[in-house]
Amino acid sequence: MNFDEVINRFGTHSVKWDMMEPIYGVPAKDGIAMWVADMDFRPPQCVADAITKMQDQGIYGYYGDEAPYKDAICWWMENRHGWKVTAPEIFTTHGLVNGTAVCVDAFSKPGDGIVLMTPVYHAFARVIKAAGREVVECELANKNGRYEMDFDAWDAQMKGHESMLILCSPHNPGGRVWTRKELQGVAEFAKRHDLILVSDEIHHDLVFPGVKHTPMTLVDPSIMDRLVMMTATTKTFNIAGSHSGNVIIPDPDLRARFAGRMAALGLSPNSFGLYMAEAAYTPEGAEWVDALITYLDGNRQLLDAAIADIPGLASMPMEATYLGWVDFSGTGMAREEFTKRVEKDARIAVNHGPTFGKGGENFLRFNFATPRSVVQTAVERLAEAFKDLQ
DSSP states (O other): OOTTOOOOOTTTTOHHHHTHHHHHOOOTTTOEEOOSSOOSSOOOHHHHHHHHHHHHHOOOOOOOOOHHHHHHHHHHHHHHHOOOOOGGGEEEESSHHHHHHHHHHHHOOTTOEEEEEESOOHHHHHHHHHTTOEEEEEEOEEOSSSEEOOHHHHHHHOOSOEEEEEEESSOTTTOOOOOHHHHHHHHHHHHHTTOEEEEEOTTTTOBOTTOOOOOGGGTOGGGGGGEEEEEOSHHHHTOGGGOOEEEEOOOHHHHHHHHHHHHHHTOOOOHHHHHHHHHHSSHHHHHHHHHHHHHHHHHHHHHHHHHHTSTTOEEOOOSBSSEEEEEOGGGTOOHHHHHHIIIIISOEEOEEGGGGOTTOTTEEEEEOOSOHHHHHHHHHHHHHHTGGGO
16 A cells, blocks of 8 residues: 555546646646545556456356445444444435435435535535435534534524535545534534434545544434435545445434435446445455555645645644544635636636535645645645745
8 A cells, every 4th residue: 555656647537647637727738626626546456356356257247245345334334333234225326416316216305495504515415406406505613613403593494495414524625524413513503403314424434543534323223214324435545436435314204214215226236346335345355444544644734734834824723534524714805816826827616515505615635645745735735825924
């Protein structure tokens, strides 16, 4: 596991690198892609071996006998998260954006309000709007550079047409690992307003030392009849192109409704994703994840230290994910100006804060899951781009 290896991803149909110049105008010749949330690391050897085994067999037919695959998921959740899952609870979707879309389709109707705690992962709002539902933005409180939940304010916002809450846990882009107390508050909020609670926990394996993620399913037994869990191998092991994710539903009635929509939409999983997931959710995969976390923690510290040295910039303290959330409001610059300096002067492609909803206006999101030498070059360029503030 050589995380320092710089791998040239240009010309590989990588959206992160091949679309950097067309979308952001950041030149391919020397630009740095720090936007799309995939990593510039090879996945563990066990995953590569699974694909080699498929290739050697030579026939890419329909996948059957999901028992070993589901056993691997159950093993991982219990051993890494203390969460006991049974095979009947597990659905496989075409990634978790697809999983979110099926949840919206199965558990709400056109015109319903779907609650998001913003700023939050931008695909949620995109799916909700495309489905003819209303995005209800409950803005997180930014308390001294750290996001906190504001249930009193959110209670006052509810109009009664809301039917679902989508929780991002750990939080993207803020990097928060919600405490058990905060998650209990989410559970009570969902019960108060009779909301289906969809907990997207795709980043649950990417948690830094000293912090512990709590699966929503372990928080409050009284919400099992309204809880939908979403997890995936894709972020953890850098296999997002496999487009596979798991929707895990404890309640039999909710399971039946979800299964009905899956059947109606003709959805079935990609065999490559299932082979990779089964290989990843193993002791060898776990060892790789532990090494990855250590490496990402070093990159996080490098980015945070560099941001702290630029007056007017502040990175939100990261407890999880590999996505730095940087506040530029202290510069006094308009959004167009600080964005131009990052993209044109520093030649770094990043995600724009407003795409994440209310509260993101003065932020940019930096993906630091890349070799440390690339992060070092990026922070040097940032320092140069904002040198007049030094």
